[in-house]
Amino acid sequence: MxxxxxxxxxxxxxxxxxxxxxxxxxxxxxxxxxxxxxxxxxxxxxSVNAVLWAFDWETRQVLYVSPAYERIFGRPASLVLADYNEWRDSIYPDDLDFAERSLAQVLLKGAVEDREYRILNASGQVRWLSDKCYINQQSEGERVIVVGIAEDITEKKQLEGELQRLATTDVLTQSSNRRHFFECARQAFDHAREDGTPLAFLLLDIDDFKRINDSYGHQEGDQVLQRIADSGKAVLRRGDQFGRIGGEEFAAIFPGCNAQAAELIAERLQREVQRLSFSHGEQTYSVTVSQGLTALTDQDTSLDDLFARADAAMYRAKRQGKNQIVHG
Known part of the structure; x- marks a missing residue:
């Protein structure tokens, strides 16, 4: 060797x-x-789909960002290293106040791990970040360096949104399902009682729906349900809630709406439904609905009181000839 x-x-x-x-x-x-x-x-x-970053609190200077910054934000890292406002200006406007306030909390807590906010990347796409941050100050008097990790959780948020939609939406009509509708309605009832504001409640049932299914088939019946739901969603105001609570039965809750204003909405809905036209083969047909409408009173102690009155009024509308609105 x-x-x-x-x-x-x-x-x-x-x-x-x-x-x-x-x-x-x-x-x-x-x-x-x-x-x-x-x-x-x-x-x-x-390989990490998260931005590791370091920020000098006093000078407002970004000291470091990892390579994922350019992938997630779609902007050169040199720009944010030169000017912190590159990061700040990319935050979704509605989330900017929260993002800045939660970042400042790190000075009091030493760590903030529940920051989630949206950004707009260079292509205008909305991305969700989970941005955890920590103080990296070794001793008193040293400059305050905040370090963090901003993870792209867009896919997770989209999945959560889809699961939420499936849990709260009637699959056929894309309106609120029964459980979700009544959750929202009870919240509206509680707020109305606490604030002393008006509230109206509506029940709607499609007239002779069984005959439609028997004559034209369930697929045709499904189309009727979908178009009735579309009419309801089109007529209601922002903040109102509309849902399918049974086979051919729908309901609506009108926060801040007295009986007279609610009746105008119900009449508009009645007209929209009457304008609908359906066809099966060479046959055309139309549908009507019966509605029961009621408003909050001082004697009402729960949403069940409104529901019972609206339900009784709706069945009176059925007995009195259908295709009408009855007050309860």
């Missing part, structure tokens, strides 16, 4: 020369290992 050693490592060289060379080779090995470690860190940072 000795004949393969370079001359400087042969026994004829002074011991200190060999030691120097060995030290040099060791140093070169350390440099290679450090380079491999840096490459590993760089590779890991590139």
């Amino acid at each position: 000795a004949k393969h050693l370079p001359p400087l490592l042969s026994g004829s060289q002074p011991p200190e020369t060999a030691q120097t060379l060995l030290a040099l080779l060791h140093a070169q090995g350390e440099v290679a290992r450090l380079s491999e470690r840096d490459q590993l860190y760089s590779s890991l940072l590139d």
Whole structure:
């Protein structure tokens, strides 16, 4: 093995020369290992779909952002490193106040782990971030550096939204399902009682719906339900709630609406339904609805009181000839 050693490592060289060379080779090995470690860190940072960042609180300067910044924000990292407002201006306008207030909380708490807000990337797409931050101040008097990790949770938020939609929406009509409607209606009732504001409640039932199913089939009946629901959603005001609570039965709650104003909405809905036209083969037909309408009184102690009156009024409308609105 000795004949393969370079001359400087042969026994004829002074011991200190060999030691120097060995030290040099060791140093070169350390440099290679450090380079491999840096490459590993760089590779890991590139693969993480989250922005690691550091921010100088006093100077309002972004000291560092990881490579994911350019992927998520769609902007060069050099811009945000030069001007913190590049990050601030990308925050969705409705979320800016929360994002800034929650960031400032880190000075009091030392860590803030419940920050979720939206940004608009360079392409105008809305992205959701979960942006956790921490104080990195080693001792009193040192400058305050805030470090954090901003994870892109857009897909998670979209999935949550879809699950929420499935849990609260009637699949056929895309209006509120029974459970969700009554949750919203009870909240509206409680608020009306607490605030002393008016509230109206409406029940609607499609007249002779069984005959439609028997004559034209359930697929045709489904189309009728869908178009009735579309009419209801089109007529109601912002803040009103409309839902399918039974087979051919729908309900609406009108916060801040007295009996007279609610009747105008119910009449408009009645006219919209009467304008609908359906066809099956060469046959055309129309549908009508019976509505029961009531308003909150001082004697009402729960939503059930309004529901019972509206239900009784709706069945009176049925008995009195259908296609009309009856007050309860």
